[in-house]
Amino acid sequence: MVVYHVNNMISITIALTRYNEPDQLLNLTLESLARQREVTAKVLVLDQSVQKKTKDFCNRLCSENIEFGYQVIASKGLSYARNVAISLCQTDILLLTDPDMLLASDWAYCLSSALMDKNCAIVGSKIIPRWHGRPRWYMKSNIMTDQYSLIDFGQGEKETSRIIGGSMGIKIKQMGQQAYFNENLGRRKGTLLGGGDSEFCERAIQNGFKVYYTGRTVAHHQILESRMNLLWISRKFYYSGFSRAMRGGRPSAMNKKRGTADYIVLGVFAPFYITGLLIGLLKKRK
Numbered sequence: 001m002v003v004y005h006v007n008n009m010i011s012i013t014i015a016l017t018r019y020n021e022p023d024q025l026l027n028l029t030l031e032s033l034a035r036q037r038e039v040t041a042k043v044l045v046l047d048q049s050v051q052k053k054t055k056d057f058c059n060r061l062c063s064e065n066i067e068f069g070y071q072v073i074a075s076k077g078l079s080y081a082r083n084v085a086i087s088l089c090q091t092d093i094l095l096l097t098d099p100d101m102l103l104a105s106d107w108a109y110c111l112s113s114a115l116m117d118k119n120c121a122i123v124g125s126k127i128i129p130r131w132h133g134r135p136r137w138y139m140k141s142n143i144m145t146d147q148y149s150l151i152d153f154g155q156g157e158k159e160t161s162r163i164i165g166g167s168m169g170i171k172i173k174q175m176g177q178q179a180y181f182n183e184n185l186g187r188r189k190g191t192l193l194g195g196g197d198s199e200f201c202e203r204a205i206q207n208g209f210k211v212y213y214t215g216r217t218v219a220h221h222q223i224l225e226s227r228m229n230l231l232w233i234s235r236k237f238y239y240s241g242f243s244r245a246m247r248g249g250r251p252s253a254m255n256k257k258r259g260t261a262d263y264i265v266l267g268v269f270a271p272f273y274i275t276g277l278l279i280g281l282l283k284k285r286k
Contacts, residue, residue, distance in 0.1 A: 009065065010112045012093040015044045015085030017078060018054075019187065025222060026099040027057060030068070033097070034061040038109040043068045044085055048075040079186035079196045082165070086180060092173050098166040102130060102220040110217035111169035114157065121171045121209035122201060124163025126218045127151050133225035141261035147236045148223055155215040163211060165197035167219040178207050185246060192236050195243035202247075237269040238276035245280025 014033060018026055033043050043066060045058050050072050058068035073084050082096060093112050097103060104110075107125065114123045127150050129135075138144065145151065149164050172179050186196030201211050226232060244251050251273075 009038055009040045010093070010109065010116075011040045011091055012095060012108060012112050013042050013044060013085075013089045013091045014095045014097065014108060015046060015082065015089070016097050016099060017046045017048075017081035017085065018099045019048050019075070019078070019081075019189075021099040023051065023053060023057075025224075026054065028222070029097065029099050029101050029103070030057065030061055032101070032103040032105075032107075034063065034066055034068075035105045036066060036103070036108040037105050039112060040065050041067070041108060042090070044088055045070045046073050046081050046084055047071070048073060048081060075189065077183065077186055077188035078165075079181035079183045082181045082186075082196075083183065086170075086172060089172050092171060094170045094172050096165055096168045096170070097219070100222045100224075101127075101166050102222060103167070104217045104219070107167070107217045107219060110214060111167070114212060114214045114216070115169050115171055118157070118212050119210055120159075120212040121174050122163065122204055122211045123169045124151065124160075124211075124213055125167045126153070126213075126215045127164050127167050127221050128218060130220040130222045131228070132223060133228050135223075135228065138261050138265050139228065141265050142257045142259065143262040143265050144233075147233065147240065148227070149221055151213065153213050153215060157212060157214045157216070160211055160213045161205065162198045162201035163213055165200070166221065168197070175204065175209060178204060178209070185243060192239040193243055193246075194240060195247045199247050234269060234272045237272040241273035241276030241278075242280040243276075245277050245284055251277075 045068060047054060055070040058070045062068050073081060093115055095108055095111055111123055111125060129148060129150055149166055151164050170179060181196050182199050185199055187193055204211060
């Protein structure tokens with residue numbers, strides 16, 4: 001494993017896993033990674049589609065401190081891609097992000113510093129939305145934060161039960177054999193299956209590791225208009241229920257605050273969640 005500091009900067013690996021997100025969206029994420037400061041990083045761009053333009057774009061972004069490496073991998077889902085990143089990581093610290101994130105220039109440094117300063121194996125940052133359309137009132141309800149992979153516990157730092165994989169840091173060496181994602185969970189072709197991040201954090205805690213949130217930095221989650229219609233939201237609630245069935249245990253929201261908008265959202269979309277949960281339970285019993 002590489003030591004933590006090279007030339008007085010933290011040496012880390014960053015992995016960005018892409019399924020079929022458009023170049024325009026991905027390139028913004030890559031540019032935000034190229035602007036990371038106070039770290040020496042190898043950025044693994046793991047692409048589940050073949051995009052020569054993306055490889056060329058990555059090569060143009062390389063600098064003295066940020067090196068991009070583009071690699072095409074099998075199209076087997078998000079958890080598989082993250083496990084590939086873990087297997088390729090040659091540093092103690094691995095940061096994970098997604099191709100629809102815009103990362104603050106201190107993102108890598110703050111996550112890495114938190115992992116080094118805190119007695120924790122996993123850390124995540126604040127994630128707030130960047131809407132690509134005009135959000136409806138119910139999209140800003142607390143219950144929708146889970147559906148849109150958002151998290152905001154304020155500016156401080158706190159121990160928590162789970163964080164979001166789109167802005168996650170892992171101490172690979174410390175976690176050892178527990179540093180893997182369950183490939184039965186997480187997005188795959190044709191589905192909105194989730195639960196991989198939550199299961200990863202839950203398993204870590206069960207094995208004695210700590211999970212932290214830091215509000216010192218931020219990632220902006222770009223929410224496209226295609227994810228702002230009722231059909232997508234209904235499917236997301238369905239797969240949230242299905243994912244919970246696959247993981248087991250009781251449903252639990254990250255943001256437990258409830259207002260009038262949350263109860264309206266629950267009334268409208270709970271049937272989709274329950275349907276997914278029941279179908280998932282039946283499938284699990286087979």
